[in-house]
Amino acid sequence: xxxxxxxxxxxxxxxxxxxxxxxxxxxxxxxxxxxxxxxxxxxxxxxxxxxxxxxxxxxxxxxxxxxxxxxxxxxxxxxxxxxxxxxxxxxxxxxxxxxxxxxxxxxxxxxxxxxxxxxxxxxxxxxxxxxxxxxxxxxxxxxxxxxxxxxxxxxxxxxxxxxxxxxxxxxxxxxxxxxxxxxxxxxxxxxxxxxxxxxxxxxxxxxxxxxxxxxxxxxxxxxxxxxxxxxxxxxxxxxxxxxxxxxxxxxxxxxxxxxxxxxxxxxxxxxxxxxxxxxxxxxxxxxxxxxxxxxxxxxxxxxxxxxxxxxxxxxxxxxxxxxxxxxxxxxxxxxxxxxxxxxxxxxxxxxxxxxxxxxxxxxxxxxxxxxxxxxxxxxxxxxxxxxxxxxxxxxxxxxxxxxxxxxxxxxxxxxxxxxxxxxxxxxxxxxxxxxxxxxxxxxxxxxxxxxxxxxxxxxxxxxxxxxxxxxxxxxxxxxxxxxxxxxxxxxxxxxxxxxxxxxxxxxxxxxxxxxxxxxxxxxxxxxxxxxxxxxxxxxxxxxxxxxxxxxxxxxxxxxxxxxxxxxxxxxxxxxxxxxxxxxxxxxxxxxxxxxxxxxxxxxxxxxxxxxxxxxx
Numbered sequence: 001x002x003x004x005x006x007x008x009x010x011x012x013x014x015x016x017x018x019x020x021x022x023x024x025x026x027x028x029x030x031x032x033x034x035x036x037x038x039x040x041x042x043x044x045x046x047x048x049x050x051x052x053x054x055x056x057x058x059x060x061x062x063x064x065x066x067x068x069x070x071x072x073x074x075x076x077x078x079x080x081x082x083x084x085x086x087x088x089x090x091x092x093x094x095x096x097x098x099x100x101x102x103x104x105x106x107x108x109x110x111x112x113x114x115x116x117x118x119x120x121x122x123x124x125x126x127x128x129x130x131x132x133x134x135x136x137x138x139x140x141x142x143x144x145x146x147x148x149x150x151x152x153x154x155x156x157x158x159x160x161x162x163x164x165x166x167x168x169x170x171x172x173x174x175x176x177x178x179x180x181x182x183x184x185x186x187x188x189x190x191x192x193x194x195x196x197x198x199x200x201x202x203x204x205x206x207x208x209x210x211x212x213x214x215x216x217x218x219x220x221x222x223x224x225x226x227x228x229x230x231x232x233x234x235x236x237x238x239x240x241x242x243x244x245x246x247x248x249x250x251x252x253x254x255x256x257x258x259x260x261x262x263x264x265x266x267x268x269x270x271x272x273x274x275x276x277x278x279x280x281x282x283x284x285x286x287x288x289x290x291x292x293x294x295x296x297x298x299x300x301x302x303x304x305x306x307x308x309x310x311x312x313x314x315x316x317x318x319x320x321x322x323x324x325x326x327x328x329x330x331x332x333x334x335x336x337x338x339x340x341x342x343x344x345x346x347x348x349x350x351x352x353x354x355x356x357x358x359x360x361x362x363x364x365x366x367x368x369x370x371x372x373x374x375x376x377x378x379x380x381x382x383x384x385x386x387x388x389x390x391x392x393x394x395x396x397x398x399x400x401x402x403x404x405x406x407x408x409x410x411x412x413x414x415x416x417x418x419x420x421x422x423x424x425x426x427x428x429x430x431x432x433x434x435x436x437x438x439x440x441x442x443x444x445x446x447x448x449x450x451x452x453x454x455x456x457x458x459x460x461x462x463x464x465x466x467x468x469x470x471x472x473x474x475x476x477x478x479x480x481x482x483x484x485x486x487x488x489x490x491x492x493x494x495x496x497x498x499x500x501x502x503x504x505x506x507x508x509x510x511x512x513x514x515x516x517x518x519x520x521x522x523x524x525x526x527x528x529x530x531x532x533x534x535x536x537x538x539x540x541x542x543x544x545x546x547x548x549x550x551x552x553x554x555x556x557x558x559x560x561x562x563x564x565x566x567x568x569x570x571x572x573x574x575x576x577x578x579x580x581x582x583x584x585x586x587x588x589x590x591x592x593x594x595x596x597x598x599x600x601x602x603x604x605x606x607x608x609x610x611x612x613x614x615x616x
Contacts, residue, residue, distance in 0.1 A: 241343030351463030
């Protein structure tokens with residue numbers, strides 16, 4: 001029996017059975033460490049940390065948990081139902097692959113914090129912990145046009161799709177089971193679904209508060225085991241979730257804690273962050289952002305390398321804190337080897353994303369839910385026909401899959417379930433790739449399974465507008481950590497500067513819907529300089545003339561004439577859009593898409609007499 005081996009990089013792994021199997025496991029990410037254990041012909045590969053209750057499971061412990069009777073498992077007696085039950089008892093943030101003489105199992109945790117991918121054809125079936133454009137996108141035939149449309153509008157590929165039609169992602173709370181019987185037909189199922197309560201029975205606030213505080217205490221005890229004596233680093237905004245993380249660290253008497261924030265130094269977010277750190281007596285660091293610093297970052301090779309690593313052909317890179325973190329690490333203001341503790345996603349768990357219209361009408365049909373999802377999540381670019389119809393059809397298919405398993409879900413619960421499965425898992429939680437890229441570890445205490453199990457069953461009245469959650473923080477958590485925290489208001493949009501931000505957001509909304517003359521747009525931007533008002537200072541990352549790569553993109557890219565696919569024509573039209581500078585994430589989706597599709601675009605080639613555009 002081999003226990004706890006650290007796997008070498010760039011290694012194609014096979015089970016140690018001495019027989020040929022139809023599955024190849026490729027765990028090659030340079031930013032992740034996998035451990036392995038082999039027993040009685042079963043080989044487990046594990047990355048991350050797995051708990052049962054308050055006990056951290058080592059690879060051999062996990063193998064024993066998954067296979068309590070290896071002799072029966074070898075005979076094929078372990079079925080997907082058994083795996084579903086055993087995976088559902090696990091807590092933590094992890095990915096695993098288990099290979100047996102007759103089957104292979106792969107699983108991600110409940111929030112897909114560490115992604116896995118698979119390819120079914122041709123054989124052997126392959127499992128990956130990272131996808132790269134060079135590997136997966138070599139010609140136009142490789143592109144999944146529907147997934148690219150998702151990516152451009154929402155910032156992620158929905159369902160199990162990736163930008164390559166040959167490769168698939170394992171969704172949050174899902175496992176992949178492949179028996180070695182012909183024909184090869186993998187079983188991909190959910191062992192966890194984010195399903196908010198549909199019962200109207202009220203839970204007394206006192207009972208909730210007691211259970212919630214106990215769940216948080218346990219979550220931070222698990223953090224203590226994982227972090228050991230490493231420094232703890234909190235990205236501290238002006239909001240309640242990161243404040244909750246910092247307050248719990250004080251409540252649980254963690255040592256060696258540091259907070260940092262970033263952005264426009266004049267905004268109330270930064271001022272509130274410093275006030276929270278001061279109240280809790282934690283060191284506080286700040287990294288300023290402006291258009292110049294973003295320009296240097298966006299045009300750097302470091303940025304291109306991060307996009308390639310973090311996207312995995314399925315998610316728009318989330319990196320708003322990466323330049324700040326790397327700057328603070330380089331200047332030794334944040335210690336090397338720390339564990340990052342972001343506040344993802346307490347507000348969502350508590351009910352902040354429930355639309356008012358669905359609160360008022362819980363029996364709304366799937367079409368209304370799909371329309372709201374499109375409006376709120378597929379909004380990086382103005383939706384026009386036929387893309388709106390096409391995307392609504394895709395969203396409706398995902399909603400139908402959810403309701404097939406849970407036919408009586410109210411509309412607000414269906415909306416949240418889709419939000420969790422798509423945006424939370426693939427964009428918000430995927431932001432942890434930035435910490436890995438900066439050679440830091442991370443933990444998501446508010447996505448602890450026990451915390452989820454307390455917040456999810458709350459009735460609608462207790463979750464809408466985070467009613468119970470905010471009350472518990474202000475009446476129980478904050479006073480125990482530091483009484484002044486409850487008195488410190490959440491000062492978003494409080495200053496004159498942030499009042500101008502609201503005006504700017506209104507102007508963006510108007511301009512995104514109207515085809516105004518360029519002089520009107522120029523006057524608007526002169527009156528309200530967006531880059532100085534945005535809290536992160538990045539509304540003009542890609543303003544024409546400010547970024548030579550964007551200028552080159554606009555001037556030389558000829559996709560509308562050369563692209564054989566209408567989705568690529570859409571990509572070219574977006575790249576030329578005069579409104580693109582008004583939506584930083586929208587234009588980012590264009591740049592990342594072009595970067596990921598570079599090899600494929602070269603294969604298409606420019607039209608006659610047109611120079612090839614090289615952006616990276």
